[in-house]
Each structure stands twice: as C-alpha cells, then as structure tokens.
Amino acid sequence: MRASYAQEGRRVEERGAVERLKKGDVGGLEVLVRMHQTRALRAAYLIVRDRALAEDVVQEAFVRAYERIGRFDETRPFGPWFTKVVVNDAIKVASRRERTVPVERGEGGDLLASLPDHGASPEGLAEEAEERRRVWAALERLPPVQRAAIVQRYYLGLSEAEMAGGVASPPTGTIKWRLHAARKRLSKLLSPEARAQDVATRKRPTSFGGASNAPEGGSDRE
C-alpha cells in the first residue's frame, strides 16, 4: 500500500527537520518534538504508568537524539527509531522502580476473550470504563518487558518484525515469546476468575480517572 500524501508530507517534514538539526539548527529538534511527543509520551506512560516519569523518559530520549543526530542516517524514518528508544528507556525505568510482583502462572484462554464488546449505551460506556480499569490494573502485573510488548503491538501497532528490527532490539524469537507470554498472562489476569479475585483482594483503590500521577491504579514506588 502506498503512503498517503499526508504521510509523505509528514515524512518530508521529518527528514527536513533531521537535516536542519544536523546543521546545528535546534529548530529541527522542535519540529521532531512536536511531531512525535504525544505518541511517544503515551507509549511511555502505558509502560511506566506515571505521567511525570513518562515525560522524563521522553524528554531524555529527545535530548539523546539531539546529542547523536550527527550519526543518524536521515534517509531512515526518525519516528520508528525514536519510538524504540523511548520504549527501551521506559522498560528500564519501569524495571527499576518496580519489584517483580509474583503472578500465578497458568494457561490462559484466547487473548482477551473476556473482553466483551460493549455498545454505546450508558451501560456500555460504564462497562467500557470498568474494562479500561481492569486492563490497566492487569498491565501493572505484567513485567515491564511484557507490558512493553503489549504496548508496542496493540497501542503502537507494530508488527513482530518491526518490534524486533533495529539496534538493541531483541531478536524476533524473543519478541514472539514475550508477546506469547504477555498475552497468556494478560488473558489470565482478565479472566472472570481473576476478576472476582481482583474485586475481593484489591489492596488499594484504583480510582481510574483520578487526578494523581497514577490515576488508573498505578503505584508510585519511591
């Protein structure tokens, strides 16, 4: 499939920004920041589960891009490379601030088969909000690398090959394994049995939509 005019225009703009930055024009960096910050920040947020930390991760990644732009091949798209840097950094940060939470392992069913399709009715919307809360809580219980695999595959829409390609990325086999393990664990965590247990044993309120740093039930470990 050919890229749309909008995509091509964006690509040209991005390439121009990289070239400007390579010539020492920091305005090029501003263009790149404006183009990629939101998507990168959201991906980082899903992995580190803390808005401020996610901002730090993305900001640091842009600063590194600035430092290393001299060796960046401007014929290649900046976005995928940058997104990988952000994901990798987010994994590091998440791993450092989290201690592994032992999760019961077991066979799960089909991926997220427990996610029913809600309609647009008020009840449906409420259920969708509850579903969001459950997925958010379930993601918390995945190890950061598996959480990142889910984010890359389902939020960023990357294929396994795209997730594996590039510098410092694990081989495809590892990606497949991570996705497999992540889906299985997520599926188990979202199963009706886990849901019942979750309601009964939840330690802290998961006030999805609240105003704190981790409004959706994330925890801040200092």
Place this chain on the structure above:
Amino acid sequence: MSEQGERLERVLRGCAEQGVPDGVDLWPGIRERVSAEAIPGVQTTGDQVPPRRRGRTTRLVPNTLLGWALAVASVLIIGAGAYAVSGPVAELVRYGLSGPGGPGVGEYAGGEPPQEALSALRTEVDQTKTADGVRLTLDWAYADERFVAVNLDMQGPNGARKSEGSGSNADAVVFEPSLWDDTSGDEAELPPHVEITDASGQDFDTVGGGTGLGPQLTAAEAVFDVPEGIEPGRGHRFRLEVPLQEAPRVGAKVSGKPEPGPFAFVFEVPVLPAPTYEVGQEVEAGGVAMTLERVVDSPVLPQAVVCYEPPDDDHMWLPPLLKEDMARDWDRGYAREGSLNANRRLTDGCWSLTMGDAVEGRTSVTVPKLEGLPREPTDPEQTSVKPKTIRGPWTFEFEAPG
C-alpha cells in the same frame, strides 16, 4: 489484527489518552536541556554535538565480556542511532549485545529465565545508612557458591532528579556507587570502589552490574565472583563497602565536591548450591572448534564456560551473550531488575557466559556465532581491518545431574 486485538488497542488508547491528554508540550523543557548542553559561543553542528559523558559502567576495564562489549559499544554503538540499523554493525549490535535468547533461538522458550527466580531466592536485607544527607539502602542480597549479588538504592541530597515531568535539576551534584571492574590489572590503581569481603579473606572480583541514575533514585546492582567458593547450606556473613563517586550528568559540571560515605553494610545471607559440571564437549563449526568446558549451575547466574582458539590475531573474537536484555541497560548504565549477568573472559582465555536458561535435565547451550572486532583502533571506520563474523552455531547438549 483480530477483533479482540482491536478491542485491546481501543482500550489502551483510552488509557493513554486519559493519562496523557492532547495538548502536551515537552518542548520548553527539552529546549532548556539542550541549551544547557550547548557550549556558549560555539556553533553546534550535527557532527559536533557535544558527546555525552559515559555512564560509570562504560568506564570498566575491558577484561570481561561486559567490559569488551562496553568498550566497543561506546565507540560503535552509543550515539550511532539508525546509522547502525543496517549492515554489519547492526548485526554486531543485535547479536553481540542483545544476544539471542539462548537455546531455541526463534522459538518460544520454555519456562521463565532463571533470573526471574531471583525475586524468590534473594534475601531482603533492607539496611539503610545515612551520611551527609545521602541515604543508601542495601535492598537485597543473593549468594550461592560462586556468586554474590547485591542491590543498592540511593536517595538525596541530589542523588536523583526530581520527578517533575518536564524539569530536572541539571546543576545538581549527583553521586552514585563507585562500581569498577577489578578483575584485571592492579586493583590499587583503581579509585575507591564497591567491594565485598568475608571472613575467608578471599578476593571477590566485581564481574557484573551497573549503576542507574533514575528519575527518583540512583540504583546499583553488583555481582561478585567467589573465586574459592563458599560452602552452601548455611548463612554467610559479608561486609559490603560502598564508596560513592560523582556521576557526571548532561548539563551538569563536575563539582569536585567530596563524596559522602563510604557506606558499610554487614549482612548475612544463606548460600545456595551452585555445582559445577564438567562437560568437555567439543563442536566444530565455521572452521572453529569450540569446547564447552563446564557449566556452573548457579540458580540465578548459570554459566557456560566455552573455549576456542582465536581464528586470527587481528580481531578480538567475542562470543555473543547468551542472555537477552542486557545491551539496553548499558547505554545509560541502568542496572535493570533481573538483568544480572556475570559474563567475563577468564584468565585462561575461555569465556564464562551467563546462560538464558536454567541448567536442568537435558540442557542445551548454543553459541550462534563469533564476532571478530578489529583490535586497533576500535573505530571500524579508522582501520582497514573490518569486523568479521563466523557463524556457527556451536550447540552443546548434555544431561545435568540430578
């Protein structure tokens, strides 16, 4: 993508948009950071972007595999960006640093990596020492017959950036545990560094680990080799001494401020068995005969010791790491949870490689290739000697006792 996948995508998007609404603007903070880095009066061009000071782990003496990889990585990789995405460098990076997932590359690995067992096998120590406003906590320790590992967290007074989102205290003096590879050379030449001792008086070398300057705290992990072994099955008392050193940061000046500490911890941890199995199996591939001499069945840091004659003298011939997920930690010195490793070159020229899978029953070890890096200079663009790769695989299979 399946319907369920699309639903998950929608849910994730909802979570992301709720946590990060439209209208975010990181540019002011980033502009501040890059302005702090720029050298006044100097027109910064792409090629003259001031290099970032390397993390502590990148200053390790290159005697271990980690050290070699870091030394090479610091030249070849750090800052390479997409330059390294294609061609032999990318191959080197992918296989030399990330490494394949051990046996069964490209297939689903069975079970969890042994280091996920760490959370169950480590001992929570949770000792905190304070000096000059710095709080250093020995979180946990792990010991078996062959390795000791510790995890440290440090806070204040300026030991970590504030988590304020778009801001960072770039002028702050930041300290970190002084981790150095002391496996070779004259240890006396090294600055004061993290050391562990016990009543036996044996010399524990630092063979793995790293420091991480996180947004909220500074953390470090260290793995020490136990040269003479420790008797398993009982508690063993150690003394850990942790000097700090100033960590140069982007946009921050080296202050020369005296380091707080050193900090000393005395703790006792149970010692787990880590038997060594002599294998002595030779496999030839790509014209190179490789021997799996022995396997150290450490519950958390299983080691495969492989030996081979270097195919030529123009290159350093490195085996890729067997365990995944380490390269990404080195770039910024992060010691990622569960990323412990003890890869190193032994004095007899063999390599001790941390395995990605546990030693259990019928066990397989695969070294997929050997990477030949030009000996000097280390920048491949400055030498006529090009990197080489000899593809294996060298696969060893053996039955682990018990």
